[in-house]
Amino acid sequence: MAFVGAKIKIIQPLNLNVHASTHPHSFTSNNNCKFTSLSSPFLGSTRTHTLTLTRSISPRRSAASSSTVVAVSDVVKEKKAKSTSNLLLTKEEGLEVYEDMYLGRAFEDMCAQMYYRGKMFGFVHLYNGQEAVSSGFIKLLKKEDSVVSTYRDHVHALSKGVPARAVMSELFGKKTGCCRGQGGSMHMFSAEHNVLGGFAFIGEGIPVATGAAFTSKYKREVLKEADCDHVTLAFFGDGTANNGQFFECLNMAALWKLPIIFVVENNLWAIGMSHLRATSDPEIWKKGPAFGMPGVHVDGMDVLKVREVAKEAIGRARRGEGPTLVECETYRFRGHSLADPDELRDPAEKAHYAARDPITQLKKYLIESKLVSEADLKAIEKKIDEVVEDAVEFADESPAPSRSQLLENVFADPRGFGIGPDGKYRCEDPKFTEGTAQV
Amino acid sequence: MLGTIRQKAVAARSLSSQVLENDLMRLRSVASVMRHYSAGTKEMTVRDALNSALDEEMAADPSVFVMGEEVGEYQGAYKITKGLLDKYGPERVVDTPITEAGFAGIGVGSAYHGLRPVVEFMTFNFSMQAIDHIINSAAKSNYMSAGQINVPIVFRGPNGPAAGVGAQHSQCYGAWYGSVPGLKVLVPYSSEDARGLLKAAIRDPDPVVFLENELLYGESFPVSAEALNSSFCLPIGKAKIEREGKDITITAFSKMVGYALKAAEILEKDGISAEVINLRSIRPLDRATINASVRKTNRLVTVEEGFPQHGIGAEICASVVEDSFGYLDAPVERIAGADVPTPYAANLERMAFPQIEDIVRAARRVCYRKSSIAASA
Numbered sequence: 145m146a147f148v149g150a151k152i153k154i155i156q157p158l159n160l161n162v163h164a165s166t167h168p169h170s171f172t173s174n175n176n177c178k179f180t181s182l183s184s185p186f187l188g189s190t191r192t193h194t195l196t197l198t199r200s201i202s203p204r205r206s207a208a209s210s211s212t213v214v215a216v217s218d219v220v221k222e223k224k225a226k227s228t229s230n231l232l233l234t235k236e237e238g239l240e241v242y243e244d245m246y247l248g249r250a251f252e253d254m255c256a257q258m259y260y261r262g263k264m265f266g267f268v269h270l271y272n273g274q275e276a277v278s279s280g281f282i283k284l285l286k287k288e289d290s291v292v293s294t295y296r297d298h299v300h301a302l303s304k305g306v307p308a309r310a311v312m313s314e315l316f317g318k319k320t321g322c323c324r325g326q327g328g329s330m331h332m333f334s335a336e337h338n339v340l341g342g343f344a345f346i347g348e349g350i351p352v353a354t355g356a357a358f359t360s361k362y363k364r365e366v367l368k369e370a371d372c373d374h375v376t377l378a379f380f381g382d383g384t385a386n387n388g389q390f391f392e393c394l395n396m397a398a399l400w401k402l403p404i405i406f407v408v409e410n411n412l413w414a415i416g417m418s419h420l421r422a423t424s425d426p427e428i429w430k431k432g433p434a435f436g437m438p439g440v441h442v443d444g445m446d447v448l449k450v451r452e453v454a455k456e457a458i459g460r461a462r463r464g465e466g467p468t469l470v471e472c473e474t475y476r477f478r479g480h481s482l483a484d485p486d487e488l489r490d491p492a493e494k495a496h497y498a499a500r501d502p503i504t505q506l507k508k509y510l511i512e513s514k515l516v517s518e519a520d521l522k523a524i525e526k527k528i529d530e531v532v533e534d535a536v537e538f539a540d541e542s543p544a545p546s547r548s549q550l551l552e553n554v555f556a557d558p559r560g561f562g563i564g565p566d567g568k569y570r571c572e573d574p575k576f577t578e579g580t581a582q583v
Numbered sequence: 584m585l586g587t588i589r590q591k592a593v594a595a596r597s598l599s600s601q602v603l604e605n606d607l608m609r610l611r612s613v614a615s616v617m618r619h620y621s622a623g624t625k626e627m628t629v630r631d632a633l634n635s636a637l638d639e640e641m642a643a644d645p646s647v648f649v650m651g652e653e654v655g656e657y658q659g660a661y662k663i664t665k666g667l668l669d670k671y672g673p674e675r676v677v678d679t680p681i682t683e684a685g686f687a688g689i690g691v692g693s694a695y696h697g698l699r700p701v702v703e704f705m706t707f708n709f710s711m712q713a714i715d716h717i718i719n720s721a722a723k724s725n726y727m728s729a730g731q732i733n734v735p736i737v738f739r740g741p742n743g744p745a746a747g748v749g750a751q752h753s754q755c756y757g758a759w760y761g762s763v764p765g766l767k768v769l770v771p772y773s774s775e776d777a778r779g780l781l782k783a784a785i786r787d788p789d790p791v792v793f794l795e796n797e798l799l800y801g802e803s804f805p806v807s808a809e810a811l812n813s814s815f816c817l818p819i820g821k822a823k824i825e826r827e828g829k830d831i832t833i834t835a836f837s838k839m840v841g842y843a844l845k846a847a848e849i850l851e852k853d854g855i856s857a858e859v860i861n862l863r864s865i866r867p868l869d870r871a872t873i874n875a876s877v878r879k880t881n882r883l884v885t886v887e888e889g890f891p892q893h894g895i896g897a898e899i900c901a902s903v904v905e906d907s908f909g910y911l912d913a914p915v916e917r918i919a920g921a922d923v924p925t926p927y928a929a930n931l932e933r934m935a936f937p938q939i940e941d942i943v944r945a946a947r948r949v950c951y952r953k954s955s956i957a958a959s960a
């Protein structure tokens with residue numbers, strides 16, 4: 145699949161039925177990022193990308209080929225003509241994605257309510273408006289793939305499969321939370337679902353994600369687990385794209401061809417600092433080709449477009465072709481955190497993006513293309529509302545952590561003698577010697 | 584120091600004659616040929632000790648890998664990782680770009696998934712660029728995830744002053760890392776310490792900060808047969824009493840242990856019997872051994888090279904005052920580096936760090952004896 149379109153703002157994904165490996169402009173061709181070839185036009189393409197909000201581009205593919213695609217190769221046109229269906233996803237997939245996005249929204253709204261009622265405390269950063277990015281990417285992953293996020297991590301954890309009950313209890317600071325109340329809103333970890341955090345420092349998760357991708361490659365090459373093709377997603381924002389660690393990892397990931405996708409959730413604001421005021425070149429996707437990997441820009445309010453881009457990037461990583469940088473233009477409907485008065489953002493801007501709410505758009509698409517009925521969606525909404533209510537009740541009724549929990553889990557092995565082959569601490573083995581050799 | 588230079592020359596000769604694959608057996612035979620009189624003891628430099636420890640751990644466990652600047656083709660900035668690239672290949676001995684934050688974080692991320700990285704910092708001064716990862720994503724993760732994700736990583740490299748390297752290359756980080764819960768901080772002195780503690784650190788499932796000393800790399804120490812065994816391990820969190828005594832306790836770590844031992848010999852001539860404790864581990868600090876020793880001798884002198892305020896000596900002093908106040912016959916003396924960034928000029932640098940005479944004078948003060956006429960500043 146090619147990221148065609150030299151002059152458009154938004155990438156229009158091509159037909160779903162085309163498999164990436166058979167596509168002539170797929171990533172598998174020549175792509176060690178030799179920019180001399182123009183067959184992959186997104187690499188260093190001279191698109192006039194502006195962040196003005198005046199251009200409104202049709203957010204979804206309509207049945208006919210989109211009029212905004214400028215450069216389309218003959219082969220691509222041919223493939224489009226051949227395909228019988230132009231739907232981007234099946235009914236099951238549509239319902240799955242809708243459910244996931246609605247869960248993210250309902251959950252975050254409930255968090256706001258609980259915060260103002262005093263049940264949640266500290267720093268809480270909500271994800272309203274950005275659900276398309278999380279659902280678009282994470283729903284394509286396997287359980288063994290890893291996700292690393294920032295402090296705005298509730299919805300990433302939910303999309304990856306951490307139960308709503310566990311996340312809500314964690315936010316309430318209860319023992320039944322996914323980290324037993326010890327992590328909190330900004331530190332969601334789940335070993336079972338491979339959610340590797342939850343980091344408060346921006347940019348901190350990027351090297352950790354790169355390390356997880358490194359492990360994937362190491363397992364394949366050194367430990368000889370031949371089918372290990374686990375992919376890692378690193379989510380972070382526009383502010384992070386100016387941080388040194390980001391560039392260090394773009395370099396190393398491209399250098400060692402690690403199976404990682406760097407997903408920039410560009411919501412244009414870092415607390416009160418506008419992306420345009422903070423960045424010399426605001427087009428973040430351009431930083432990918434500078435390091436030798438594809439850089440892609442996508443409309444992050446449209447889950448179907450995000451999904452197409454994600455599919456290709458994840459496929460690339462799984463095939464061992466290396467990393468991708470994906471910039472998703474999105475928006476957060478609420479402030480940076482629940483303590484942010486959010487006074488600096490222009491109401492007109494907020495209204496513009498509110499009109500492009502990803503959930504409403506997906507709903508409209510699903511109904512208009514006759515994939516699902518209103519009743520199906522209503523049933524999902526009702527189910528999710530119940531799930532969220534149940535999560536709150538569960539969290540409310542759960543006990544607070546016991547006092548002994550304060551000093552637990554500082555170390556995996558507190559006395560430092562190591563863990564023996566039978567899984568017990570070596571120092572508890574009566575035959576263990578202390579090794580204090582006297583010379 | 585002539586002694587160090589001589590030992591460095593010996594080390595260089597013995598390094599060039601070794602073949603690392605069967606170095607242990609060869610060394611034994613070479614050593615026994617060279618020293619007919621002591622069949623049991625052999626000498627090994629700290630550098631060789633670290634190298635052999637890394638070699639053996641990498642051979643035993645394929646998930647152990649080394650990452651850092653110049654660890655591969657350059658054979659290690661201080662030659663600690665010499666020969667490992669040839670033996671284990673570039674996937675396991677990873678040369679990195681100059682990106683401390685990046686590769687420390689990559690190490691942590693891979694440790695989240697069960698690999699056992701050994702991340703080398705060219706000196707621990709450079710670890711400040713990666714300190715966010717050492718503390719926030721390594722040390723705190725087991726706690727924040729309530730035990731789901733442990734981080735079996737080792738951060739190692741030279742720490743503290745070397746010779747004439749200036750202010751930005753001479754700081755000691757023992758106190759900084761020693762104050763963070765979730766980290767284990769080890770400070771080896773002799774070759775046996777280096778071997779045993781590095782092996783323990785690599786096998787440990789928690790993040791370990793392993794502070795070596797550049798000037799000790801070339802020094803040779805006798806090693807026992809037990810220490811040369813590939814499953815040799817020293818316990819983390821236990822100090823070693825290097826020299827028993829009954830009049831005064833001197834605690835030290837890393838290079839200062841050598842100085843303290845020499846000071847103890849000088850004090851012996853004055854009739855002061857000094858007990859020298861090699862801390863080996865800053866976190867967890869072996870308060871039990873220190874307090875037991877102070878209860879025996881009733882006097883304490885702590886020695887360290889780092890800055891004095893909030894240093895290791897401060898913590899030991901507080902611990903002794905809390906637990907053994909009634910046993911103290913004199914106030915505790917803290918000897919630390921001068922409270923200045925390290926100067927470059929050789930005479931100023933000498934004044935900025937504890938010397939043997941400083942330890943001797945402090946010991947005498949604690950024993951309420953005047954300086955003997957022979958000793959001078």
